[in-house]
Amino acid sequence: DVKVTQSSRYLVKRTGEKVFLECVQDMDHENMFWYRQDPGLGLRLIYFSYDVKMKEKGDIPEGYSVSREKKERFSLILESASTNQTSMYLCASSLLGVRSVRFITGELFFGEGSRLTVL
């Protein structure tokens, strides 16, 4: 079975702390994503990566950075946590279609989520 594992389900951190959220997938997927989910705002894309050491900004990258040193692992980093970063963070992965083919597979696989509270 497909598996996306996020390191922590619940975290409580203090303002100014550095926070690492880890995500590991076991499906050999090229693409990995970090979203955050907030009531009334839906899922918003923070960063994504389509290859090792490659990353691209999503819609709300401010205050975040990412690291993709290995294909199976995608880390989200909050350099200095702030209260407005209290949220549910969701990691996802997907296959990159063969580049000569016109389309990319539609299926995203999500982890269980990490609920971060910044005090």
Added chain:
Amino acid sequence: DAKTTQPPSMDCAEGRAANLPCNHSTISGNEYVYWYRQIHSQGPQYIIHGLKNNETNEMASLIITEDRKSSTLILPHATLRDTAVYYCIVRVPRKIQGAQKLVFGQGTRLTINP
């Protein structure tokens, strides 16, 4: 990517078919329709996707109108475990090396009642 409109909430009796509508009147010819759902306190789960033909898998059926301006997700025999928020997403598959960027709207909160 085309914008979608879904009702904010729906109810369905257990054992009956749940029909979830989605309007995407600005959809373009090469955009696909995707459905995901999110059960409380879990990550979203892929259900099904299609281009213009009706699709069926072990979870659901997807009916897309001939003009492709709307679609319906059908859960044929809803159970209590189908209670979730259902998201309809329309997008064009990316040809570039870029990733599968899905934009999630507010979705429909489906409640299955015993």
